[in-house]
Each structure stands twice: as structure tokens, then as C-alpha cells.
Amino acid sequence: MDAGTTGGSAADDAHIFVVHNRLELVNALGGNNATNGSNATPKIVFVADGIEGDVDDSNNPLTCADYTDPAAVAIPTMRKVNSLKVGASSTATL
Secondary structure, three states: OOOOOOHHHHOOHHHEEEEOOHHHHHHHOOOOOOOHHHOOOOEEEEEOOOOOOOEOOOOOEOOHHHHHOHHHOOOOOOOOOOOEEEEEOOOOOO
16 A cells, blocks of 8 residues: 655655745755756755646746747756655635
8 A cells, every 4th residue: 555645754844845936836846957867865845825836946937939949948848756745825826
């Protein structure tokens, strides 16, 4: 039987985050969108607000042109994340 989510149970105070946007989420997960999926550091991430994933690192909305030249902007990607427990505050929206 599966023991459930345990990745965040070993997180120390330095690895407990409250995030408000995509860049803060990337940084909380390890700081490098390309390698965060292999970052096994236990962490707890609370999502304080809705996070818009279709934005650049300055939180500006991406356009169709941004997606035609992915080298021009860090395109957000979804990767498997190890050792992450995501919580939501009372004001969080999905």
C-alpha cells in the first residue's frame, strides 16, 4: 500500500516557501526550471495566490511570438517534481 506524500515531511525551515508567481515557484523548487525535476531536496511549497504559468520571469504574459522562438524567452514547462508537498492558503485559487 502506498504511504502517501512524504517528500515535504523532512523539509527544514530553509526549504519551506510561500509563492505568489511562476518565478517564485521555480525558485522554490530549486531555481533552475531545467533541472528542478531532479532536485530531491525535501521542501514544502504553499501557493498563496493563483499562479499564471504563461508568463516570463518578469511576470509578463507570453505571446504567440514568444512561443515561436523559445530561445528568446524561458518558456515555462511542466516537469515531474520529486519531494514536493504543495499546500494552499485560504486565499489560494486554482
